[in-house]
Amino acid sequence: MEDLYRIEQGENEHPKSYLQRFIDLVHQIHDVDPVTAANLFVKSLQVGYLLHENLTMTPPYDMAEIQIRADGVFRVLEFRERAQKKSALISAPPANNPPPPPTRDDKRKRQETDHAKEGKKTRQNRESPRYPSVEYTVPQEVIYEENKDRPIWREPYKITTPPDRRDKNRYCLFHKDHGHTVAKCHNLHNQIQALMRSGRLTQYIKGTSRPDTSQPNPASAPTPQVADSLCTATTNSQEPLKQVPMIHWIVELTEEQEQATKIHKRMEERVK
Structure with missing residues (x-):
């Protein structure tokens, strides 16, 4: 070696x-x-x-x-x-006439x-790359930010563009130099693709389930008790609950409806 x-x-x-x-x-x-x-x-x-x-x-x-x-x-x-x-x-x-030397x-x-x-x-x-590109669930700058302290990265190649032609407003944290951003870094993209092909960083591949630590697990969250919350609200409040009065009435039937009901009762008595 x-x-x-x-x-x-x-x-x-x-x-x-x-x-x-x-x-x-x-x-x-x-x-x-x-x-x-x-x-x-x-x-x-x-x-x-x-x-x-x-x-x-x-x-x-x-x-x-x-x-x-x-x-x-x-x-x-x-x-x-x-x-x-x-x-x-x-x-x-x-x-007889040799060609002139190049100027x-x-x-x-x-x-x-x-x-x-x-x-x-x-x-x-x-x-047209040789290997098919793997799609990410998050941008590559997020992948690098979450895994920059892990010993999985190789030293990036130096930027070959002359310093006077680089954009000073863009800075790459991976190269630690000006010229482009982490989102447009081709060397970082190639290393992420190689790590995903080797079985690392698979949680960022599109189509795989990634654990979300920012939101609490709904299964472990306590279910709210609606009845208890209403009881506590009524007991803690100083004002007594107000009773809503209900109005009851009887619908008056017309003469035709009364005759129909009488006929219906007679038919039931005959059947019995």
Whole structure:
């Protein structure tokens, strides 16, 4: 396991060969955590390569995700090399006139196009993640606030945006730095998703029952006695209860109704 912490990419080593060398070393070590191996691989990459920038913008979850994303990056690089070779053959000047060396403006334009393509690719990766996103019952800032003292969080990656381009009005408690809020923290979102997949923080998954400690349990709450409360109210009050007078009256029947009742009584007597 110590060799895995000491391995680094060489100065002129291609990322593809270094990835194969890193995977071979992982296979030699037994019971290696794929999440830990993925973090060590990203940290050991040389700065300036397209693979390093891709994995830093959106941190991977495990080595399987690194292999899939690395294959896409290598295909892009191979496509660029083939396109450059074709363009060089088509627009090749005569042998007597060698092509002029690239100027600073050409290098700057090439870097700007590379950054634009990388930004488009990272957006596509965010829109279609490898693992299905788990829905929460509460916002992720509430999850972090209730569990920030537990030893389950990994150290977040540093924010790569330059300090002069960050929003000073937004502060992330997870990164302890300006630029965004806890609700919009992608690194915190990835860690919460990984913890829920590993069986932790399952009480915040949508569809599961979460114990509510803010409200008392209705089963343990005493049932109010209506009769006792009325009795105590009458005994404690100084004024006596007032009696409401009820009016009773007899409805007078009409002549037709009286004849009908008489006939009905006669019929009952005959039946008896």
